[in-house]
Amino acid sequence: DGGITQSPKYLFRKEGQNVTLSCEQNLNHDAMYWYRQDPGQGLRLIYYSQIVNDFQKGDIAEGYSVSREKKESFPLTVTSAQKNPTAFYLCASSPGDRNQPQHFGDGTRLSIL
Amino acid sequence: GQQLNQSPQSMFIQEGEDVSMNCTSSSIFNTWLWYKQDPGEGPVLLIALYKAGELTSNGRLTAQFGITRKDSFLNISASIPSDVGIYFCAGQLGNNDMRFGAGTRLTVKP
Numbered sequence: 001d002g003g004i005t006q007s008p009k010y011l012f013r014k015e016g017q018n019v020t021l022s023c024e025q026n027l028n029h030d031a032m033y034w035y036r037q038d039p040g041q042g043l044r045l046i047y048y049s050q051i052v053n054d055f056q057k058g059d060i061a062e063g064y065s066v067s068r069e070k071k072e073s074f075p076l077t078v079t080s081a082q083k084n085p086t087a088f089y090l091c092a093s094s095p096g097d098r099n100q101p102q103h104f105g106d107g108t109r110l111s112i113l
Numbered sequence: 114g115q116q117l118n119q120s121p122q123s124m125f126i127q128e129g130e131d132v133s134m135n136c137t138s139s140s141i142f143n144t145w146l147w148y149k150q151d152p153g154e155g156p157v158l159l160i161a162l163y164k165a166g167e168l169t170s171n172g173r174l175t176a177q178f179g180i181t182r183k184d185s186f187l188n189i190s191a192s193i194p195s196d197v198g199i200y201f202c203a204g205q206l207g208n209n210d211m212r213f214g215a216g217t218r219l220t221v222k223p
Contacts, residue, residue: 004155006155031209033209040122040215040216041116041215042116042117042119042201042212042213042214042215042216043156043201043213045211048209050209056209090155090156092155098143098207099143099144099163099205099207101144101146101158101161101205102211103158104148104155104156104157105155106153106154106155107153107154107155109153
């Protein structure tokens with residue numbers, strides 16, 4: 001089955017701890033994205049990557065880091081510098097061609113212990 | 114970055130009724146997209162619109178790309194209980210520039 005897999009579904013973070021959210025896609029898409037979703041708000045872009053070994057900051061990159069060592073994988077690390085990390089995190093991918101729609105994974109809900 | 118103005122925020126309707134929601138922006142977009150999100154899940158693409166004035170249907174769903182390229186609407190006809198969820202509009206200017214509305218929460222009463 002082709003798609004985008006995010007794991008874990010639920011994650012808890014302790015104070016001062018870094019946590020990493022996984023995102024894997026088998027759609028052969030070039031571009032991948034991370035969004036943050038808070039209640040009553042639209043999705044906000046954290047980071048995106050158009051090709052392997054390259055990524056760019058989105059609107060709310062502070063306190064987050066990413067890597068893109070493989071085309072299929074785009075993990076997101078929520079660092080201790082992110083003071084309000086509780087949110088629903090969504091990973092997306094697209095073919096990379098101009099204006100092609102993004103397709104989303106099922107999300108990871110991160111909470112603070 | 115600028116988000117889109119989506120309305121209404123929520124709707125409570127009777128099963129069988131038609132639904133209409135819309136998105137507006139002060140900026141123009143090359144593509145308008147409509148997604149549906151169920152609780153605890155990721156958004157699923159419903160309809161993609163690529164040309165100003167384009168009217169596209171997907172079953173009971175119909176969406177239009179506004180002629181000014183600054184707005185779009187989504188209609189759902191003859192609503193059913195499984196239509197419940199949050200509907201998001203998104204405007205796309207380029208591959209990495211996509212803006213989202215805050216969503217319309219739809220409740221359908223049987």
